[in-house]
Amino acid sequence: MTINKPVVAMMMAMxxxxxxxSEGQMPWHIPGELAYFKSVTMGKPIIMGRKTFESIGKPLPGRTNVVVTRNLDWSAEGVLRAHTLEQALSLAAEADQASPEPELMIIGGAALCADAMPQTQRLYLTTIDHAFDGDTWLDSFHWEDWRVVTEDVRDPATTGGLAVTYWVLEKA
Ligand SMILES: NC(=O)c1ccc[n+]([C@@H]2O[C@H](COP(=O)([O-])OP(=O)(O)OC[C@H]3O[C@@H](n4cnc5c(N)ncnc54)[C@H](OP(=O)(O)O)[C@@H]3O)[C@@H](O)[C@H]2O)c1
Structure with missing residues (x-):
């Protein structure tokens, strides 16, 4: 059996x-964004920082959930725990061996993304052209590191009046 090398992908909105x-939560609620997140990640292993997991509050169904923490005592029901990004990627890859085009999805937050950005090959990025209030930024993202594969400008009538674009980017 051939095992395809998984793509390391990330999915974020900024x-x-x-x-x-903002205060451990998403700064906005945009109609359609959760459905889009679900459509991209369903069936794939998802890897998240411990704070993001705690803000979601439960494992997301239909996906292997891998939570990264340095705390050796931390555990939660229904998730795999990893203590390093490398360990998280190998747990996620083991979970996705059946897929012909495996994609390991890093889903935040900023701390985990900063560690994972150098080895991320594909980025599903949602941009919202608005300035919200908050306390956590995706500082590790730089447009010049990426080339645009697709750009899907949403109709503001479907996004609560906000200028939302769904990008698929690959490392330049
Ligand atoms: N807009 C979006 O798309 C999006 C997506 C996800 C999250 N968010 C938001 O982002 C915020 C949370 O982000 P955050 O940056 O504060 O936290 P985070 O990245 O979710 O979690 C940070 C924690 O994860 C663990 N961790 C991270 N990298 C690690 C590594 N390389 N090795 C071992 N452990 C590692 C550590 O846990 P321990 O402290 O337990 O050791 C660290 O304190 C929330 O507001 C959330 O709502 C937004």
Whole structure:
């Protein structure tokens, strides 16, 4: 059996200042964004930082959930725990061996993305052209590192009046 090498992908949403979080939560609620997140990640292993997991509060169904923490005592039901990014990627790859085009999805937050950005090959990025208030930024993202594969400008009538674009980017 041939085992295809998985693609390391990331899925994040940010505002025009690269803001991604506020007091442990998402700074916005955009109609359709959760459905889009679900459509891209369903069936794939997802890897998240411990704070992001705690903000979601439960494992996301239909996906192997891998949570990264340095705390050796931390555990939660229904998730795999990893203590390093490398360990998380190998647990996720083991979980996705059946897929012909395996994709390991890093889903935040900013701390985990900063570690994972150098080895991320594909980025599903949602941009919201608005300045929200918050405290967590995707500082590790730089447009010049990426080339655009697809750009899907959403109709503001479907996004609560906000200028939302769904990008698929690959490392330049
Ligand atoms: N807009 C979006 O697309 C999006 C997506 C996800 C999250 N968010 C938001 O982002 C915020 C959370 O982000 P954050 O940066 O504060 O936290 P985070 O990245 O979710 O979690 C940070 C924690 O994860 C663990 N960790 C991270 N990298 C690690 C590594 N390489 N090795 C071992 N452990 C590692 C550590 O856990 P321990 O402290 O337990 O050791 C660290 O304190 C929230 O507001 C959330 O809502 C937004």
């Amino acid at each position: 505002d025009r200042n690269r803001l991604i979080g």
